[in-house]
Amino acid sequence: MKADHALRGAVEALLFVSDEPVSVSTVSRLVGARPTEVERALQTLSEEYRDAERGFQLREVAGGWRLYTHPAFHDTIEEYVLSWDTRRLSQAALEALAVVAYHQPVTRQGVNAIRGVNSEAVLSSLVEKGLVREMGRDPGAGNAILYVTTRTFLEKFGLKDLGELPPLEEFAPDPKTESAIKERLSAIEGPPLAEDDEPAEID
Amino acid sequence: MKADHALRGAVEALLFVSDEPVSVSTVSRLVGARPTEVERALQTLSEEYRDAERGFQLREVAGGWRLYTHPAFHDTIEEYVLSWDTRRLSQAALEALAVVAYHQPVTRQGVNAIRGVNSEAVLSSLVEKGLVREMGRDPGAGNAILYVTTRTFLEKFGLKDLGELPPLEEFAPDPKTESAIKERLSAIEGPPLAEDDEPAEID
């Protein structure tokens, strides 16, 4: 049936771009079909994949439906993932990651401003490694891409959410250094720098 | 055939976990099959998806194979794929990109000469977008920086390699346009214009 095919394709495309289980109600809303129809399409897809011995399968798990690779190919995928570039993170990458973690969402310009050097290459390598991802754009900054950390990042550090990051204040320079900075700042007449000379916000 | 199915499934599973185009040689190494077999499996998969009107498709881009959603379902998933880059390139950027694509490696002066306008800003924005990169210098042109297109360019424009760019000759102005340009720049004094002259389309 033509209509069935269109619905099936839309559901498939949606599952394809998702990296977490999608609920029937979400699918239903996005593809504009009744939940029962969606449910049936999901069942059909799942059977189709199984019958055709595809490399992936559609499973219903907590929270909805999600595409998974077929367990039969576990070893092949394992070998593939193990072959990924194993070079450790450079100091530059660690700095950029730290800035994104604490200032997210942040634009590349924001990262540049804090690090004082161009961070383009280093950010893309973090994206490649799945530690940082793009999330939308900042209309206030010429639609610059905003970067956030990924779920992989949280998992690697065993964090439930970003609120669990240790507060930065704990790691601020000691009070002596801080007061020295303040003194020197106040010794200069007028505002230290015009507002718009500051490329980024520190908070 | 059983063996064929196993190979097909393994290839599918690999493509499924990859976040970049995978080359035939990589697949061949991982699944332990000859490149020609892999090539055939990839072709078969691509056709299967197309014939079954699946929500995704298998395409050859930027030196490898990668799974994509089918364009028919773009509107459905657009909302779901939040970070998708929807910005278009300006005409200026596209012109400069076209010059780099066809004349690479090319200096900024080379781009300026064809566009008749300073292209510095537009080139740096292309570099920033990762579509163009610097590659060495031209000792014959005062060590000017040479620009080439990137793999991202191939991916974003759905090209297997640079050889897939349509031949430049196809885009040469048609004879009508050409003669119009020549005439208008050479006629010393033309007859007065008729009132009802319509604007011509030159393409």
Place this chain on the structure above:
Amino acid sequence: MSYQVATEIFEGPFDLLLHLVSKRKLDVNAISIADVAGEYVEHIERMRELDLDVASDFLLVAATLLEIKAASLLPQPELFLDEEFEDLSPEEARELLVVRLLTYKTFKNVALELGARMESEARMHPRQAGLEERFLKLMPDFLEGITLRGLAVICADLLHRREVFLLQAGHVAAVPISLDLHVDRVAKTLAASGRTTFGELVSAGCSVAEFVVTFLAILELYKRGDVEIAQSTAFGDIELVAVGPRERKEEGS
């Protein structure tokens, strides 16, 4: 670049010229180089009226067109401004311009094609859903040996370094004093009283920087023709007399 506003319509001189030679009906050999040159110059004038800074690229092509026009009306050897067009006869310059325009048009066509391609490509979304949990642990541990504490220290340290940098930059360059602001201040004083002296403009407690910037402000106003400067004795005070607005006012009254 200031002609960016203009580029919304025309990407450059070739684009404008191409537009001009293209817009007439094709089968009528009606428009001459003289017309094109005239219209081209008109366009540039309009851009100027709109307060758009007309880039030298546009002017260069205008000059070349006018040279060709002049030469075709009154044939005589002329020199062209552009290095490339230099030492060329009008005929050669015209040929070169035709070739350049044809090449530009080719790439304009390609750009159109690339734009369409990019757009259709954007409707296909590559698979990049990330690894399933069971494969995550297989991924090389890029963060091996890195602790959260370590990350926090790195971030705090960066912020600290930035503060120190800004502090030192502020220290070395002192507080930036806006010249524009001082020009305004001097101009206002002059507008109010018609005349003043350098001594009146700077107070005893002024920093050296303020002395300098006030002096620069006076020079700026002098350059604009808004002020006349006199110094009757060496090292004496500098006297300033307003010129511009006052005179206009007197003319009006």
